[in-house]
Amino acid sequence: MLVALKIKRFDPERKPAAWWSNYKLEAAPGDRVLDLLVRAKDELDGSLTFRRSCAHGICGSDAMRINGTNRLACKTLVRELGSRITVEPLLGMRVEKDLVVDMEPFLASYRSVKPYLINDEPLPADGRERRQSPAERLRFDDTTKCILCGCCTAACPVFWADGEYVGPAAIVQAHRFLFDSRDRGAGEHTAALLDMKGVWRCRTIFQCTLSCPREIKITQAIAEVKQAIVLGK
Amino acid sequence: MQSLINFTYASTHYRPREGMIAFLLHRISGLATLLFLSIHIVDTSLVYFYPQYYNDFIGLYRLPGFMLAEIALMAGVIYHGLNGFRIALFDLVLPSAWTIQRERLSVRLTILLAAILWLPAGIIMGGNFIGYTFLGWH
Ligand code: FES
Numbered sequence: 001m002l003v004a005l006k007i008k009r010f011d012p013e014r015k016p017a018a019w020w021s022n023y024k025l026e027a028a029p030g031d032r033v034l035d036l037l038v039r040a041k042d043e044l045d046g047s048l049t050f051r052r053s054c055a056h057g058i059c060g061s062d063a064m065r066i067n068g069t070n071r072l073a074c075k076t077l078v079r080e081l082g083s084r085i086t087v088e089p090l091l092g093m094r095v096e097k098d099l100v101v102d103m104e105p106f107l108a109s110y111r112s113v114k115p116y117l118i119n120d121e122p123l124p125a126d127g128r129e130r131r132q133s134p135a136e137r138l139r140f141d142d143t144t145k146c147i148l149c150g151c152c153t154a155a156c157p158v159f160w161a162d163g164e165y166v167g168p169a170a171i172v173q174a175h176r177f178l179f180d181s182r183d184r185g186a187g188e189h190t191a192a193l194l195d196m197k198g199v200w201r202c203r204t205i206f207q208c209t210l211s212c213p214r215e216i217k218i219t220q221a222i223a224e225v226k227q228a229i230v231l232g233k
Numbered sequence: 234m235q236s237l238i239n240f241t242y243a244s245t246h247y248r249p250r251e252g253m254i255a256f257l258l259h260r261i262s263g264l265a266t267l268l269f270l271s272i273h274i275v276d277t278s279l280v281y282f283y284p285q286y287y288n289d290f291i292g293l294y295r296l297p298g299f300m301l302a303e304i305a306l307m308a309g310v311i312y313h314g315l316n317g318f319r320i321a322l323f324d325l326v327l328p329s330a331w332t333i334q335r336e337r338l339s340v341r342l343t344i345l346l347a348a349i350l351w352l353p354a355g356i357i358m359g360g361n362f363i364g365y366t367f368l369g370w371h
Contacts, residue, residue, distance in 0.1 A: 065247070068248035203256055
């Protein structure tokens with residue numbers, strides 16, 4: 001099938017800095033949007049810029065807005081979209097070039113929840129691992145799936161209005177450690193979530209959950225973090 | 234102001250779904266209610282400060298634009314209350330209800346229920362509107 005691919009371009013050194021590129025490409029329904037981008041760059045315009053690494057939906061590099069919703073280009077098939085495909089960069093983040101946005105503020109929010117296991121207690125008597133039952137592991141299984149692609153945070157209207165809001169991705173990371181039975185750092189994970197820029201800023205608009213390419217139940221995780229804070233987890 | 238500009242740009246460049254619509258209706262109805270309450274505080278305080286103007290001010294509520302806005306406000310207040318209840322219930326009591334299917338269904342039901350509850354008031358207020366505006370009631 002013939003696909004009309006429309007891409008929002010941006011180059012700070014060019015005038016005008018923003019424009020649209022339109023390409024016509026022959027594609028199979030099973031092709032991924034990433035395949036089309038790679039072909040457009042290889043065959044039609046070498047200056048087209050986007051990020052990708054694994055090409056298999058696990059590194060989180062190629063989050064972008066495809067036909068108006070955030071997705072991973074490597075996990076979106078032409079078949080799902082039809083013959084007109086529009087690709088734009090994520091919203092709410094500064095565009096550096098074409099589809100590449102500045103992820104640094106996003107990653108700073110991620111770091112603010114101390115996304116690592118905090119436990120200063122001595123190791124178990126055998127000096128080996130801290131054990132956990134399958135049920136305890138299951139408690140935070142959903143939020144371990146996050147690949148930090150940014151689809152959720154860049155789909156959040158609260159984040160669009162105020163880039164200082166920590167955003168759903170950071171709260172998902174806090175959830176992952178907060179509900180880990182081995183973790184003792186609840187207060188440290190949630191410290192950054194208590195103020196105006198934190199978890200209470202969530203308005204349950206649900207855009208995060210709908211845009212997550214890993215199908216994490218993000219709004220639910222955020223609600224559980226809110227509960228944990230109120231009930232003193 | 235910048236945040237309003239950013240929000241307006243982004244929300245018109247992203248495909249809206251149920252949750253976004255529920256949120257926008259909630260915001261707009263909340264602001265409309267706040268505006269009405271502010272006006273209401275002003276008119277009631279006239280009784281104390283300038284009683285001679287009170288009746289004139291109340292007369293404003295009989296202007297066609299005002300009456301129509303009040304009918305819409307009624308819908309807004311009902312929706313705002315119900316939607317707030319939905320969010321509080323899901324967020325504080327039942328986080329596991331935040332699934333895609335339940336969220337979609339709950340937004341639709343909330344809007345439907347608000348419309349049903351609004352209908353009687355809408356009919357009575359609509360009748361008043363027609364009476365005062367076109368049939369010369371006073
Ligand atoms: S390229 Fe790694 S997630 Fe798409």
